[in-house]
Amino acid sequence: MAAAVTRLLAAVVTLVVAALSPGRASDQVPVLAWSTQSSLWNPDDAPTVGWILSAEQLSTYLNPALERGPKTVLLFLQDKLSVEDFTVYGAAYGNKQENAFSNLQKALETSPSSLVLPAVDWRATSSLLSSLQAQTGRSPLYVHQLAIRELRLNASVPSLLVIRLPYTSSSIMMPAKEALTGNDNIIGEVLQTLTVEGVPFLAILTASRPSKIVQDVPMVVMGPSRQLLASREEVEVVERGTYPPVAYNQTVNRTCILFWAGRIQISKGDDMVELTNRTFGPGATVDVSSSTCTNHTANLVLEYENVEKLGSVRIVFRMSNQLYKVSAKRWFTLDQVEVYSDGDRASFNVTQIYAPAIYSYHCQRVAHDAQSGSILPWSTSTQHWVVIFEDFQIQGFGVQGSHFSYASDCAGFFTPAIWMGLLTTFLMVFILTYGLHMITNLKTMDRFDDPKGPSISVPQTE
Incomplete structure (x- = not known):
């Protein structure tokens, strides 16, 4: 049992790191396989992290199990699935009730043999069914989970069973997590039926296309995130690129300020320097010990030494937390950004960065340059400076653990496309209203010529 869990955790790390790796993330689907027979796969033969498997490479991993494994092959084929489904909807904070893949996790943990391929080209899975058909020599039989009980499976006779699992990430009637939980229940029912009947099997789970994750939970976690099929305490991974946010801890057990940016650039004159690697990641040299925080104010101080062309650099974010009687809520504002x-x-006297005190603030670009001068306002004292924060996020109050709270974004709702749609709709409504008004004001003639009456004579003058 311990070996199975260790093997699962190793596969989890591979899956999560592959999910966070840059590149063709949108072209990948995971492939998970497990069997009631042992020694089908060697754990040391796992693919390199970040490697996307082709159809030939996928066959290389599955062929040994198809040749030496059980004759009954189950293919759970989902419409859409991505490795992010596991990281977003897997077990959270050790609470198994939050896990949308409890049956799948149990199957991987208890199976004598299991294989996790986190990144497979989605085009390879489209030919997987034909490959399985060629290996087993049997035509695929599409069955419903309830129909499994009616089948009389023979362990010595090859059989290829296909169970289709729907996935509707854009469904309004059923959120993604509920759909995934329903699919996991189907997997659990099928496996339980085969276990009760004593039929050895080889099961494979994959999808036809990758899915696009839209997280339907109230809190957006931005630091170290949840793990695939594991609780937060089991595996430590990092979301948002390859590094966690900068955190200032007032005490050992209390984090009061969080800061993250995808890119930090500062220049004075023509000397542009990059501070991202100095701020985040294993090579970070930033010092935040001068930061302070109370219930009403928070100052995040980032100090850098020996920065090329600029020497010592100090960036200060001054935030305040106030109660606004109009909204009856506490709001935090970023009042000033100072650069030394x-x-x-x-x-920079900031006026546009604010959010509810229990939220964080996020903006794709916070800068003082020709493109975004309004967020960090221009003044004569800052005209020679260029300060750029890309994918900027900060929280100075209400921090819970080491994770950002729900983000209040700077993106406006009325985009140019929305304005064009509203104007077009208004124009069409105006034309329709005017047309209806013209139709309703049509009047019939109240007099008609009588053809039987006397004709009108017009005297002629000579």
């Missing part, structure tokens, strides 16, 4: 470089100081 070898005695020079640039101060």
Whole structure:
């Protein structure tokens, strides 16, 4: 049992790291296989992290199990599935009730042999059924989970059973998590039926296409995230690229400020420097010990030494937390961003960065340059500076653990496309209203010529 769990956790790490790796993430689908027979796969033969398997490579991994494994092959084929489905809807905080893949996790943990391929080209899975058909020499039999009980399976006779699992990530009637939980229940019912009947089997789970995850949970987790088929305490991974946010801990057990950015650039004149690697990741050298936080104010201080072309650099984010009687809520605002470089100081009086005190703030671009001068307002004292934060997120109050709370985004609702749609709709409604008004005001003639009456004579003058 311990070996199975260790093997599962190793597969989990591979899956999660592959999910976070850059590249063709949208072209990948996971392939999970497990069997009632042992020694079908060697755990050391797992693919390299981030490697996307082709159809030939997928066959290389599955052929040994098809040749030496049980004759009954189950293919759980889902419409859409991505490795992010597991990381988003898997077990959270150790609470198994939050796990949408409890039956699948149990099957992988208890099976003598299991294989997890986190990144397979989705085009390879389209030919997987024909490959299985060629290996087993049997035509696929599409069955419903309830029909499994009516089949009389013979362990010595090859059989290829296909169970289709729906997935509707855009469904309004059923959220993605409920759909995945329903599919997991189908898997559990099929496996239980075969176990009760004593039929050895080889099961494979994959999808025809990758899915696009839209997380339907109230809190957006931005730091270290949940793991695939594991609780938060079992495996430590990092979401949002390859590094966690910068955290200032007021005490050992209390984090009061979180900050993250996909890119940080600062220049004074023409000397542009990149501070991203100095701020995040294993090579970070930033010092945040000068930061402070109370219930009403929070100051995040990022200090860098020996920055090329700029020397010592100090960035200060000054935030405040106030109660607004109009909304009867507490809101936090980022009031000032200050940049110091070898005695020079640039101060930006920020007016557009605010959010409820229990939320974090996120903006795709916070900058003082020609493109985004309104967020970090221009002034004569900062005209020679360029400060750019891309994928910016900060939270100075209400931090729970080491994870961002739900993000209040700076993106406006009325985009140019929405405005064009509204104007077009207004124009069409106006034309329709005017047409209906013209039709309703049509009047019939109240007099008609009588053809039987006397004709009108017009005297002629000579």
